[in-house]
Amino acid sequence: MRRSSLVVVANRLPLDDNAAPDGACEWRRSPGGLTGALHTILQQAPATWVGWGGGQAPGPRLPTVGNVRLRPVALTADEQRGYYEGFANSTLWPLYHDAVQQPVFQREWWDTYRAVNQRFAEAAAEVAGRHAAVWVQDYHLQLVPRMLRELRPDLLIGFFMHIPFPPPELFMQLPRRVELLHGMLGADLVGFQREQAAHNLAQLAQKLLGAETGDHAIHVGGRTVRTGAFPVSIDVAEMAALAARPDVVAHAGKLRHDLGESKRVLLSVDRLDYTKGIEHRLTAYRELLRDGHVKVRDTVLVQVAVPSRERVESYRDLRDRIEGEVGRINGEYGRVGEPAIHYLNQPFDRAQLAALYRTADVMVVTPLRDGMNLVAKEFVAAREDGSGALVLSEFAGAAAELSTAFLVNPHDLDGLKQTLMRALEADPADLRARMSGMRRHLTEHDIYAWARAYLTALDQTGRLAQRLPQ
Ligand code: ADP
Ligand code: G6P
DSSP: OOOEEEEEEEEEOSEEEEEOTTSOEEEEEOOSHHHHHHHHHHTTSOEEEEEEOSSSSSOSOOOOBTTEEEEEOOOOHHHIIIIIIIIIIIIIHHHHTTTSSOOOOOHHHHHHHHHHHHHHHHHHHHHEEEEEEEEEESGGGTTHHHHHHHHOTTSEEEEEOOSOOOOHHHHTTOTTHHHHHHHHTTSSEEEESSHHHHHHHHHHHHHHHOOEEETTEEEETTEEEEEEEOOOOOOHHHHHHHHHSHHHHHHHHHHHHHHOTTSEEEEEEEESOGGGOHHHHHHHHHHHHHTTSSOTTTEEEEEEEEOOOTTSHHHHHHHHHHHHHHHHHHHHHOBTTBOSEEEEOSOOOHHHHHHHHHHOSEEEEOOSSBSOOHHHHHHHHHOTTSOOEEEEETTBGGGGTOTTSEEEOTTOHHHHHHHHHHHHTOOHHHHHHHHHHHHHHHHHSOHHHHHHHHHHHHHSSSTTGGGSOO
């Protein structure tokens, strides 16, 4: 077996094995910010990606993706329940997102989480060459850095947390908080989306492990672990080119025609997740309709909500609530052939998403808490003519960078309604000025800049980063 000098370890592979309509298995790009971001950069850099294919057992034979060899990790049904649906997505995910949904602590999930992390660490140890760099991703695999260091002390180990890392008062609730911290601190460099998260980790390491901390450094167990903020991004040039493609422009024209040429179009695109603030947004929109600030004949909301984690109860409940509310709003305010909200609970390909971004007058991105939110960045990248408004939650990591968006606190319903109206009624020159600031920022801070910054900080020689397009 050939070994790689760069290995990425993430819960998901960039492809999901999905049953095609005829029952055969096929691979499809998995939705979600993490896989989208890494998929793009690794197409350019020879590497091995260790991850789960989304189904049970090995699935059909994996294709290679660009320069990337895929090394699948199989999960049994029990492991999916305890590790993925349980500890990762019912304990850590809600807790790390400000506990906007009550985290569930079930003791038996921990053993499965640890066993699956061990399997990922062993798979990475097997495919990594001598002195290779291994880049471990996200909250599913927090124990892997330490496990991997025990198996392969020669490796350079990076860890990146794509989601928020909570303040001590929330993290302290975790029954296995010490093990989780030790797990992450097995890395040489721990990266976050925001500086505050690195600060939270340092505080926790002091408090729980008695570690000494310095500037972006935690001294623990005779080693120094470096930390830092590296806000993730998108392939800006790719999205801009896609949005300008003639078939995408034509599709956007057709969407606009179907929605109503003269209407103002509000658009939201989310995974169907309680962190995304979809219910708050629907309430705000219902009240705007009720109060007559918007009318079905002049404004329409398109809500794309791609199905996610549907075996987890809180996600199924959320879907029921959202679908009930969309039905109520359409029932009350819609007219024949003219719904108040178009609700699309389905995956779209990149070209369809680009066409939707082109069609919107106002993009509404209002998560209650989000590590970054790449949808906001995709929208900005797709608007080459500089038009369009972005309403963006202050609680999305992206708000720190896209500061000329219409920033809003999604918990403040009146504020949210007012901001939606300001965006709908804004002067085109103001919109263009706001958009141009955001586009300038994104051009310099694309996905390649993110990977370069992280990998340079990891190996401190620039050798790893040289593999990426300059
Ligand atoms: P998260 O990582 O929490 O899902 P992000 O906004 O960072 O949130 O990333 C979501 C990614 O999933 C984006 O790249 C977006 O284009 C993609 N996506 C969102 N909705 C869909 C959909 N209906 N079909 C396919 N991809 C989608
Ligand atoms: C977020 C997480 C990713 C995850 C994605 C989609 O972006 O940070 O790790 O892959 O959501 O969620 P899923 O559970 O479908 O992998």
